Amino acid sequence: MARLIVLGGGVSGHTAATFAAKWLGSAHEVVVVTPNAKWNWIPSNIWVGVGQMSKEEVTFDLAPVYAKAGITYKQAKAVSLNPAGNESSDKPFVTIEFTEEGRAGESENIEYDYVINATGPKLNFGATPGLGLGDKLGEYTVSVCTPDHATHAADELKKCIKKMKAGERQKFLIGTGHGLCTCQGAAFEYIFNIEHELKKAGVRDMADLKWISNESFLGDFGVGGLHMKSMGFAVSSKIFAESLFTERNVDWIIGAHVNKVEAGKVHYELLDGDMGEEEFDFSMLIPPFAGVGLKAYGKDSADITDTIFAPNGFLKVDANYGAGAYENWKASDWPQTYQNPTYANMFACGIAFAPPHPISKPMKSPNGTPIGPTPPRTGMPSGIIGKTVAHSICDRILKGEDAPLHEASMAHMGAACVASAGKGLFNGTAAAMTIYPVVPDFDKYPGTGRDTEYTFGEIGLAGHWIKHILHHLFMHKAQLRVGWTLIPE
Template sequence: FAESLYAERGVEWLIGAHVEKVEEGKLTYELLDGSKGEEEFDFSMLIPPFAGVGLKAYDKAGEDITSTIFAPNGFMKVDANYNAGAYENWKAADWPRTYQNPSYSNMFAAGIAFAPPHLISKPMSSPNGTPINPTPPRTGMPAGIIGKAVAHSVTSLMQDGANAHIHEASMAEMGAACVASAGKGLTTGTAAAMTVFPVVPDFQTYPGTGRDTDYTFGEIGLAGHWIKHILHYMFIHKAQLKPGWTLIPE
């Protein structure tokens, strides 16, 4: 339905494209088939590649341990398999479960802070060798679930020490929902409601698609708008820690 929304509003779109150069009022792009084109604009927003902030880490002796704590992309290393290699070797089990640094058990990285073992989707590139990959976000519902698991783990470490229970929340075993507004109105509002399970495809459990098709779908309509509207107030209620906030899911 995304293409329908664009078409209904007279918006043209390009997918599978890599921005090669940005100039005043114009950008040059390359498509997956290797062809190139230009797009003129009055206003644009370019989202850069996802990366950490480039922190440096040192131990008590002053030795640089940055490579032990962080991956080359700047995100923190956790209990993921960073040696999976080629796409054909990727498995759902590569993804972290506890988000705990393997070298320092008191360090965790939740949400967008952890270094993923590899891309979620199959890597793609143009005939010119330009990588053009989709980048699913790790924000929203997955980040909330991961954050909750990490918070429980930290609490247990503080209270139980060596007997602590480290909680798990693998993105290859969790589902996620998203509601995207497409227009407001008491009776005319619309929103797209989507669910995906699991977030990271598991082709061993779900051959072909990597996901459970009974729980991976989307619809658009007035019901989605009201869900979005209700969730807006529920999340504010939860953020303010008002009575019953623990009953509201991430």
């Protein structure tokens, strides 16, 4: 009997674990190690953050789902990997520390035949002074990264609406809280959902909304922007985004590295080297992401973390990490199998794999501060990669160690993205977009880097309906209800 351990139970890890359990059956064991008791459909946290959904609507208990799937569930966080065993055993193992009530702090070593690192990110609030400490959110801003954060954000938003109704003008500042953030899409959704809610509450004229982000142009979204087919033109996402911001009267600051947050004020540095300050009454700033801090040890207990993990803490996979300058970047730099180059039984998926480089062109201020989005590995690509990695491992367990690995390069993969711009069955809107491929291939598609036959976007009520249906479909799928395997990632 082989044992597969999946570290992390987010979108990617949960997909990998559930498909692996289905394909392997009871002859082999799948173990999920995740510190959380609940699964969270993160995209809908935006609606929790404006009070349009409850925390309970976007989460469910993992234990009964894993029991149904025959998956061994450990509510714990992974601490370290020993991919070659230790002095007393050749068997690789993971050291975990329980977070479950009643066992908190207990440690256990679990041996494995295969391991998938799907830990997701550490929310690195501590990277910006005042934004938080370590992975803990600070007191000056709010966040929609977790259901609890989003619930808190909704409460703070309610207080602002109350003040506006009482005649007090409020300033909203939404965006990224560091020069190297990703997930601009989530902040984009949040600012337009706030704008929509303020209109509904009848206080839009009492609010000033401002966007602050590390993108070098509006509509970069961490993927270097995109050109969408519209009215016979290939239209840049910059035009699309600037149009929406102007229509909804949202001001913007771009190319900004937020370097300090205080009560009611952020300090930032711009790509041109200028320094600025911006005041706010309500601010949601996405933190930068980092690896969760897993360590790795050799058989002789030597620290081999640097061998397995990139400096940012994400797991090295079959990517080309030596591409160098932007001019040398190729679509082929991006990983295909997500296998660790040192240990063949170790894989990564979702945010936990180390990308070879950003997708957007990297930029620095004259002061040498890097300011630019890091590449997104969330949403649909993370689900597809999780399933692909599970497929490869299951083949190796069932067919032998020489079974070919499956591939899912983000440079060959398309993605559908629906960004909510306001919730409502008849007056909601969302930007529905597809992008193909996710990582631009300028050799194959000179000019835009993407196939404009398959890259499109439009805003409207239809997009909102799709977003709402996707919420229910993915909650259904993740709970392994009838027909879950038929719903694409």
